[in-house]
Amino acid sequence: MDSHSTLQNITGTIALAGAGKMGGAMLTGWLAGGFDARHVVVIEPMPSPEINALIARGIRLNPNDAGAIETLVIAVKPQSFREAGAALKAHVAPATLVVSIMAGITIKSLQEVCGGAVVRAMPNTPAAIGRGITVAVPANNVSPAQRATADALLRATGAVEWVQDESLMDAVTAVSGSGPAYIFLLAEELARAGVAAGLPEELATKLARETVAGSGELLHRSDLPSSTLRQNVTSPGGTTAAALEVLMGQDGLRELMTRAIAAATARSKELAK
Template sequence: MANTNALQNLQGTIALAGAGKMGGAMLTGWLAGGLDARRVVVIEPQPSPEISALAAKGIRLNPSDAGPADTLVVAVKPQTFREAGPALKNLVGASTLVVSIMAGTTIAVLEEVCGGMVVRAMPNTPAAISRGITVAVSAKTVSAAQRATADALLRAIGAVEWIDDEDLMDAVTAVSGSGPAYVFLLAEELARAGVEAGLPAELATKLARETVAGSGELLHRSELASATLRQNVTSPGGTTAAALEVLMAKDGLQPLMIRAIAAATKRSKELAK
């Protein structure tokens, strides 16, 4: 949930470059958290009808006279970042806080292309329902007050964790940035396995979807460790134990997940070059 007081107390102009799914989710979270729409500038060449409608609430959409902002949130696609660099630089003054949510784009590259005091962040897609988690790391030039501003803006889409070592961001991307896709794949394969076991496809899909969603919500609300929750479902010699014997075998889920995360981490490092 957004920290409403923190958002309402933010000072200065906030520019959002890129209002696609993630940028749009952040903007929605800011406004819901009480941020004054009149202080928000949005740069988006192809705004969705939803983003365009927010102009009626006071945001400035693609203004021709946009100058340096107090805070710039960069949510453009990483592959278009350098091309957008000159336009972004116009939004950055000597003391502008720059918060990037672009995958694989390092603090050094951000400082080179658009300047400013840089915070690099990696959110994930549950941000769309304010249930994401973001990991952030700041350049040494970022002040405590600017870090607090970045924290407030990022908390509009879910939880935030701060780290000191930027090198960890590749593994963060592999675990939480890409992680929702792994969970969705689990729902897919659980449904497929249900069909193989004889269930009608529609029923198998609903059972898999609701089981994954409900289990995720239970994990979210419970203070128990995931291993404890798993054990609570597992009766000795029962059906769950029979399935877990396969999933937890030496060639089961654990080594597969380790290889998957290693592959995603490696790719993230490659993209940063």
């Protein structure tokens, strides 16, 4: 396989450890992309009704003997990794591709606990609708074919970017991994401010949600920089300019966002210890 591998030409069994929101979103993306459910093993002690329903399509849920596994995708909670990882090690051979989407868990830790050829990845929650962005970094022993397999699996839920420097992953986690929460907070606070300005709560909430969602879609479809899109909305001396004087002023959004990303980056580093 080359760098343009797709789900359809991945061979062998894929085991998914952890089928919560993110793991479940990945599994949905694989099946929607044409991967054969009969080649998927799911290891999940508390499967949701949606995961149980996939048994009818051929996935194997918590089998006593999973057989040979070519690829293991780990989507358990980071705080559960040490315990879960020890059990998963039985499924990992030296040539097994191990793809982790756990925040803060380093390649070194994954190699120590599970072994295999490790790809560390950080997706985000828009993966649930196929609009995620994932950043991945491979260990030195990951082959080009294994990287292509990991790329195809991760790309099933959105865009993928690759880096070679693992130290970037803490900032990646802060910007895109945690980023959706910042956008949801923006919608929340925009609605709250609308109520404070006199709008009925239901209308303010509707306006805020649709404005954030529509602006995000415009940003997605446009080739223009976000700064240009902002300027296109802003008439000199107008209402938008008045608001931006506050948001872009001293102690405004730039300062707040810089501090927020720094705090999230520091926390990601703490989780890795």
